[in-house]
Amino acid sequence: MAVLIDTAAMPAGERVDAVHTAMIEATAPSYVIHEAPERGIRMLMEQWFFGDTRLVRAQATGFRLLRTPKQARQGIGPSIALSVQTRATVRHAQYHAEQQVPQGGMILADISGAYDFSWSGDGGCETLHVPIDQLGLSVEVVQRAMSGMTHSPLYGLMIDHVRRLAADAEVLAADPSAPDVGAATTDLARALLVSAGRADGRQARRVLAETLLTRVRAYVRAHLGEPGLSPESIAAAHNISVRYLYKVCAQADFSLRQWIIAERLRRARAELADPAASGRTVANIARRWGFTDPTHFGRRFRSEYQVTPGEWRRQNLGSIHVPDALDLDSLP
Incomplete structure (x- = not known):
């Protein structure tokens, strides 16, 4: 800057x-x-x-x-x-x-x-x-x-x-x-x-x-926070067919579904580390970024970042108290 x-x-x-x-x-x-x-x-x-x-x-x-x-x-x-x-x-x-x-x-x-x-x-x-x-x-x-x-x-x-x-x-x-x-x-x-x-x-x-x-x-x-975001809704918003959408993505060697999940995880990860969001539960943050199933969110998060959402939050927020309405750390 x-x-x-x-x-x-x-x-x-x-x-x-x-x-x-x-x-x-x-x-x-x-x-x-x-x-x-x-x-x-x-x-x-x-x-x-x-x-x-x-x-x-x-x-x-x-x-x-x-x-x-x-x-x-x-x-x-x-x-x-x-x-x-x-x-x-x-x-x-x-x-x-x-x-x-x-x-x-x-x-x-x-x-x-x-x-x-x-x-x-x-x-x-x-x-x-x-x-x-x-x-x-x-x-x-x-x-x-x-x-x-x-x-x-x-x-x-x-x-x-x-x-x-x-x-x-x-x-x-x-x-x-x-x-x-x-x-x-x-x-x-x-x-x-x-x-x-x-x-x-x-x-x-x-x-x-x-x-x-x-x-x-x-x-x-x-539109990442919308649970209904899908290739079908994306194609409709751009007045193209789902088939054509996938064709364009394939030509660019770009996986649309995987990218959407990665972007949602990235946004959730940033919010979990944000002191301003310390009053929100992990499950609430997961829902805000389009994950309707907290268990699925916890597994995907750990697979992507090698820590659970709760562990990541504690590492970044330290002594700031955060609510534990749902403990995702114990998920298999």
């Missing part, structure tokens, strides 16, 4: 210039207009890289980021930003279109163009930056996608993916697989823009076919 700016220990008189410099580094040349500088300026901005894809998380007091047509003509590498608003409502205007996006929503911006972006009060966002040349899409498709994003069936899936990527950014960015994570993220963004940007039929079919496995993985991660 790189901290682009943290004003917490910075003298008040230095903050305006420091924020401006950080904004230019994170986005592009622009003007930064603070909402109420007399009440204090605060900003924390962090950045992680996943190959050519970049994730920026920002928390700040109210401001307006204005990039003029003159600044846009200076020419930077064209890239898009998919920004999920984690706090406050954001206003974004670009290409004669303006939108108000509440907390939890997402905007699409062409960083190389002129734009007007702002929020009031304490706000925050998690923003994915993707070079346009990595998407293989025309600027026209990107521009059309700006107004059609919320109508795409992939809109919520992309929001969930950005939030999960941000939650695990420190670990994922340091992993050798970081470029692969970035490539998969770019594929999902590409599919979203094609869906929202009304690309021509041939291009849309090609992109959606090429990104199917990426979209399937993102869909599964968003």
Whole structure:
């Protein structure tokens, strides 16, 4: 992780210039207009890289980021930003279109163009930056996608993916697989823009076919806690047959069922080691991640990690008291 700016220990008189410099580094040349500088300026901005894809998380007091047509003509590498608003409502205007996006929503911006972006009060966002040349899409498709994003069936899936990527950014960015994570993220963004940007039929079919496995993985991660998650429900959600789903997985040497179980175990393992979840029983956590049979969960967990769920929890939570409504340690 790189901290682009943290004003917490910075003298008040230095903050305006420091924020401006950080904004230019994170986005592009622009003007930064603070909402109420007399009440204090605060900003924390962090950045992680996943190959050519970049994730920026920002928390700040109210401001307006204005990039003029003159600044846009200076020419930077064209890239898009998919920004999920984690706090406050954001206003974004670009290409004669303006939108108000509440907390939890997402905007699409062409960083190389002129734009007007702002929020009031304490706000925050998690923003994915993707070079346009990595998407293989025309600027026209990107521009059309700006107004059609919320109508795409992939809109919520992309929001969930950005939030999960941000939650695990420190670990994922340091992993050798970081470029692969970035490539998969770019594929999902590409599919979203094609869906929202009304690309021509041939291009849309090609992109959606090429990104199917990426979209399937993102869909599964968003629905892991549902006991009814199955190849049948996954295929139905993507308007394909189960046979075709298995064919795509086989071509990628990818076992869908085993991967779902592995992902559920991984999420359960992380929650068992989380002090914030110490009030939940092992059985409750197992159910939260789609395991309806606690006995089956205990066996699969021990097979995968060579310890029982209870042992893993005690190793990681130490003296923190956890409830033992069901003892899975004694399972054969």
